[in-house]
Amino acid sequence: MKYMILSYASQQDYDGMAGRASDLPAWSPDDFAAMASFMQAFNAELAESGELVETRALAAPVHTRRLGASNGVPFVTDGPYAETQEVLAGYWIVECDSFDRATEIASRLAACPAPEHVVANAYADVRPIMESSAEID
Amino acid sequence: MSGTDVENLLRQLAPQVLGAVVRRYGNFDTAEDAVQEALLAAATQWPNDGIPDNSKGWLITVAARRLTDLLRSEQARRRREDTVARWELPKQQADPIDSSADSDDTLILLFMCCHPALSAPAQIALTLRAVGGLTTAEVARAFLVSEATMTRRITRAKQQIKDSGIPFRLPARAERVERLGVVLHVLYLIFTEGYAATAGPSLHRVELSTEAIRLTRMVHKVLPDDGEVAGLLALMLLTDARRAARTNDTGELVPLAEQDRSLWNGDYIAEGVELITAALPRGIPGPYQLQAAIAAIHDEAPSAEETDWPQIKALYELLLEMSDNPIVALNHAVAVAMADGPAAGLARVATLAGDKQLAEDHRLYAVRAHLLEMTGDTAAARNAYLAAARRATNLPQQRYLNRRAAMLDNAPS
Numbered sequence: 070m071k072y073m074i075l076s077y078a079s080q081q082d083y084d085g086m087a088g089r090a091s092d093l094p095a096w097s098p099d100d101f102a103a104m105a106s107f108m109q110a111f112n113a114e115l116a117e118s119g120e121l122v123e124t125r126a127l128a129a130p131v132h133t134r135r136l137g138a139s140n141g142v143p144f145v146t147d148g149p150y151a152e153t154q155e156v157l158a159g160y161w162i163v164e165c166d167s168f169d170r171a172t173e174i175a176s177r178l179a180a181c182p183a184p185e186h187v188v189a190n191a192y193a194d195v196r197p198i199m200e201s202s203a204e205i206d
Numbered sequence: 207m208s209g210t211d212v213e214n215l216l217r218q219l220a221p222q223v224l225g226a227v228v229r230r231y232g233n234f235d236t237a238e239d240a241v242q243e244a245l246l247a248a249a250t251q252w253p254n255d256g257i258p259d260n261s262k263g264w265l266i267t268v269a270a271r272r273l274t275d276l277l278r279s280e281q282a283r284r285r286r287e288d289t290v291a292r293w294e295l296p297k298q299q300a301d302p303i304d305s306s307a308d309s310d311d312t313l314i315l316l317f318m319c320c321h322p323a324l325s326a327p328a329q330i331a332l333t334l335r336a337v338g339g340l341t342t343a344e345v346a347r348a349f350l351v352s353e354a355t356m357t358r359r360i361t362r363a364k365q366q367i368k369d370s371g372i373p374f375r376l377p378a379r380a381e382r383v384e385r386l387g388v389v390l391h392v393l394y395l396i397f398t399e400g401y402a403a404t405a406g407p408s409l410h411r412v413e414l415s416t417e418a419i420r421l422t423r424m425v426h427k428v429l430p431d432d433g434e435v436a437g438l439l440a441l442m443l444l445t446d447a448r449r450a451a452r453t454n455d456t457g458e459l460v461p462l463a464e465q466d467r468s469l470w471n472g473d474y475i476a477e478g479v480e481l482i483t484a485a486l487p488r489g490i491p492g493p494y495q496l497q498a499a500i501a502a503i504h505d506e507a508p509s510a511e512e513t514d515w516p517q518i519k520a521l522y523e524l525l526l527e528m529s530d531n532p533i534v535a536l537n538h539a540v541a542v543a544m545a546d547g548p549a550a551g552l553a554r555v556a557t558l559a560g561d562k563q564l565a566e567d568h569r570l571y572a573v574r575a576h577l578l579e580m581t582g583d584t585a586a587a588r589n590a591y592l593a594a595a596r597r598a599t600n601l602p603q604q605r606y607l608n609r610r611a612a613m614l615d616n617a618p619s
Contacts, residue, residue, distance in 0.1 A: 070229070070230055166229065166375075167228075167229040167230070167232075167373070167374050167375065168229070168230060168231055168232040168374075169232055169373030169374045169375065170373070170375070172232070172295065172373075173295070173373065176295050197230060197231065
């Protein structure tokens with residue numbers, strides 16, 4: 070069974086990680102290095118257990134292009150999000166034997182080192198990836 | 207296909223469907239309700255419309271759809287009440303390699319339903335519903351309690367499982383043996399509950415003993431090499447084999463020695479003997495295997511007198527080394543009397559009378575009465591039967607003991 074683990078960040082969080090302070094303090098080089106090495110080990114372990122299908126990080130929210138229509142008139146917007154709005158920042162697709170196992174994998178992200186203000190309210194979502202009922206049979 | 211065929215198929219699929227849904231979406235408590243609704247839908251539709259080609263897939267699809275509906279209304283209600291349902295993940299995480307290797311959904315469900323945090327009645331009720339696929343009404347009828355009472359019991363049990371946050375998988379290897387012990391005990395309780403209850407309207411009454419045998423068969427299929435699982439299944443079969451001979455036409459109990467052995471179920475005896483014969487040489491036998499071995503000796507004996515009592519005595523002695531169960535000690539005293547004469551048995555009974563648990567138990571007095579009768583002391587035997595009858599709680603037992611006392615009234619003394 071496949072599940073997607075989603076993590077979120079605002080443009081301000083991205084700025085912090087890039088070393089730029091906003092309303093939120095900037096990450097130190099050590100902060101960033103600690104997170105990077107945690108993620109590397111986390112991903113390597115998942116790959117090793119055969120549970121990792123793929124993982125990606127998304128570029129900063131500012132690089133978002135939204136396409137839509139307004140009253141029937143097509144439009145394109147660059148950077149549609151507010152600075153503080155949390156949006157999808159990265160994801161993992163894992164293949165494992167239950168929702169509970171996928172949840173466990175996601176829970177290990179809580180151990181990811183980061184500045185205190187980030188750790189204090191960090192979260193991730195786990196969502197089942199659609200499969201036919203024959204696949205869960 | 208008849209309604210009964212559909213029902214049998216549904217009961218067999220129930221744990222597999224629940225397992226698949228909980229594995230995929232978690233939420234054991236709500237998923238269990240959703241599966242019950244899917245089973246109900248199948249029970250009403252299939253007898254008329256026919257069984258779908260992929261019956262399990264059909265049930266999973268219907269249950270998963272129902273689960274989505276139930277979760278949505280639950281979450282909407284919570285938002286209205288502004289209560290965020292937060293729970294904690296269990297601290298201890300299992301080895302990921304361990305999780306899928308030998309996991310069987312039926313077994314995982316049994317481990318969940320027989321969680322040590324639950325009381326025995328809750329374990330039994332939940333097992334019958336979630337693994338056995340019985341409706342709450344059927345479980346309630348089997349235990350002669352109201353449906354409302356049983357609903358509360360099951361709801362509370364599921365809440366406790368939810369609160370415990372246990373993930374859907376086998377317990378860690380280290381605690382698996384202990385947890386399997388609880389599962390077997392629950393199955394054994396379901397069996398004895400059915401075996402002890404000889405009265406009651408049978409039209410809608412689910413046969414608990416039959417259900418216990420069916421569930422134990424499922425466990426044996428998953429764990430064919432476990433001696434105690436085989437032993438428990440054998441014990442149930444060898445005990446249930448005597449069902450037809452246990453009561454007479456008027457519903458009175460007939461003791462083993464007086465039973466019409468031609469009424470015993472030969473197929474069950476053959477299967478039970480085969481199971482226990484294969485299990486015993488595999489290692490140090492546990493208590494279920496020993497009890498099954500004793501039952502097998504009884505079932506294979508042409509009469510009470512021609513029973514291998516010294517062998518039974520020896521098996522009870524092994525059993526006594528494992529537990530200080532006073533009923534085992536009492537049965538041992540009977541075996542001593544049969545093997546070495548009533549005087550030796552009575553001496554054992556005399557020492558047991560000091561046991562707090564047994565001192566006021568009618569069974570102690572009944573055994574003493576039987577043994578006194580064997581020695582020819584009819585006056586003392588008669589008094590002991592009457593004393594046993596006064597302490598017996600159920601009516602058929604009282605009637606039996608009073609009848610034995612009355613028979614001695616007419617005996618020449």
